[in-house]
Amino acid sequence: MTLLEKLPPVRGKYIEAAPLKDITWLRVGGPADVLFIPADEADLARFLAETPDEIPVHVLGAGSNTLVRDGGVRGVVIRLGPGFAKTEALEGHRLRAGAGALDKMVAKAAAKAGLAGMEYLVGVPGTIGGALRMNAGCYDQETSDVLVEAVALDRSGRRIVVSPDELAYAYRHCSAPEDWIFTEAVFQGTPDAPAAITERMDAITARRETTQPIREKTSGSTFANPDPPGTPNQRKSWELIDSVGGRGLTVGGAHFSEQHCNFLINDGSASAADLEEVGETVRARVREQYGIDLRWEVRRIGVPAEE
Numbered sequence: 008m009t010l011l012e013k014l015p016p017v018r019g020k021y022i023e024a025a026p027l028k029d030i031t032w033l034r035v036g037g038p039a040d041v042l043f044i045p046a047d048e049a050d051l052a053r054f055l056a057e058t059p060d061e062i063p064v065h066v067l068g069a070g071s072n073t074l075v076r077d078g079g080v081r082g083v084v085i086r087l088g089p090g091f092a093k094t095e096a097l098e099g100h101r102l103r104a105g106a107g108a109l110d111k112m113v114a115k116a117a118a119k120a121g122l123a124g125m126e127y128l129v130g131v132p133g134t135i136g137g138a139l140r141m142n143a144g145c146y147d148q149e150t151s152d153v154l155v156e157a158v159a160l161d162r163s164g165r166r167i168v169v170s171p172d173e174l175a176y177a178y179r180h181c182s183a184p185e186d187w188i189f190t191e192a193v194f195q196g197t198p199d200a201p202a203a204i205t206e207r208m209d210a211i212t213a214r215r216e217t218t219q220p221i222r223e224k225t226s227g228s229t230f231a232n233p234d235p236p237g238t239p240n241q242r243k244s245w246e247l248i249d250s251v252g253g254r255g256l257t258v259g260g261a262h263f264s265e266q267h268c269n270f271l272i273n274d275g276s277a278s279a280a281d282l283e284e285v286g287e288t289v290r291a292r293v294r295e296q297y298g299i300d301l302r303w304e305v306r307r308i309g310v311p312a313e314e
């Protein structure tokens with residue numbers, strides 16, 4: 008019996024042996040056994056309820072924080088499609104957004120509705136699902152600051168509505184069980200003129216253009232900073248990487264960016280193994296020199312090529 012034959016009928020789409028390198032920013036890695044694009048939340052809930060527990064299930068957003076290993080991903084990878092991309096202004100200066108909506112589209116929807124506070128999302132190239140899981144943020148703002156509630160489905164398809172407190176957010180960390188799939192969220196804004204909000208968003212975009220290699224095959228910050236923002240004498244990953252000679256360090260087609268040395272870059276010929284190896288080399292140097300264990304912020308999924 009093939010994996011596809013074990014999966015329940017759905018209204019969305021199944022794709023067998025789906026190449027994941029095409030839908031992740033780093034552009035590396037092998038295929039998913041099956042890629043599932045659910046039609047909507049009810050379709051996803053049914054899939055989760057009826058898919059046998061032993062079949063691994065993994066959710067992917069825009070793939071801007073994910074490294075797929077060269078051997079690909081066993082089981083089913085779920086990608087939230089257009090059925091999860093809606094945004095809607097609510098009463099009380101709030102905005103509802105589907106977990107498949109791109110962060111920058113949500114930022115633009117908030118600006119159009121005259122809701123300040125979500126400008127930072129214009130600088131994060133992921134989806135709302137990824138932002139909820141990673142507590143994405145930049146320039147002193149993060150997702151938990153504006154989150155009112157999130158909706159998730161657990162592995163059995165049960166719908167759960169949670170507050171940010173229940174998710175115990177911290178810097179780039181969310182305590183939701185790993186098998187929860189966020190489907191939508193409500194954010195709190197404060198009223199402001201759309202033109203003023205758009206101006207702040209443009210400033211964020213301009214700042215990123217000059218400080219980050221945003222047109223490369225990358226996944227943003229490779230390692231989380233050892234200390235959260237606001238910590239006195241905060242230790243920053245890029246400084247540690249720089250001080251152990253990580254800037255520009257190369258393995259095969261992978262290197263740490265010269266422009267922003269916490270960003271890993273695929274020059275077009277890298278394998279996932281190259282990227283992991285250059286990352287682990289820097290981690291080992293930092294551990295040896297400072298006794299600090301850098302935490303991978305990039306999520307690594309799948310199996311190496313040999314397996």
Ligand SMILES: Cc1cc2nc3c(=O)[nH]c(=O)nc-3n(C[C@H](O)[C@H](O)[C@H](O)COP(=O)(O)OP(=O)(O)OC[C@H]3O[C@@H](n4cnc5c(N)ncnc54)[C@H](O)[C@@H]3O)c2cc1C
Nearest residue numbers: 068069070071072073133134136137138143144145189227
């Ligand atoms: C050029 C560049 C710049 C970046 N700058 C920033 C930055 O300034 N700040 C920042 O925080 N990040 C930054 N990132 C990293 C990345 O954009 C964020 O982590 C983003 O939130 C990831 O969203 P995604 O949809 O791409 O997630 P993915 O990479 O697809 O997934 C990341 C994790 O989220 C999980 N996930 C995705 N969707 C869901 C869902 N619906 N429910 C549950 N879990 C889900 C995945 O399983 C995975 O564990 C940058 C990345 C790049 C490439």
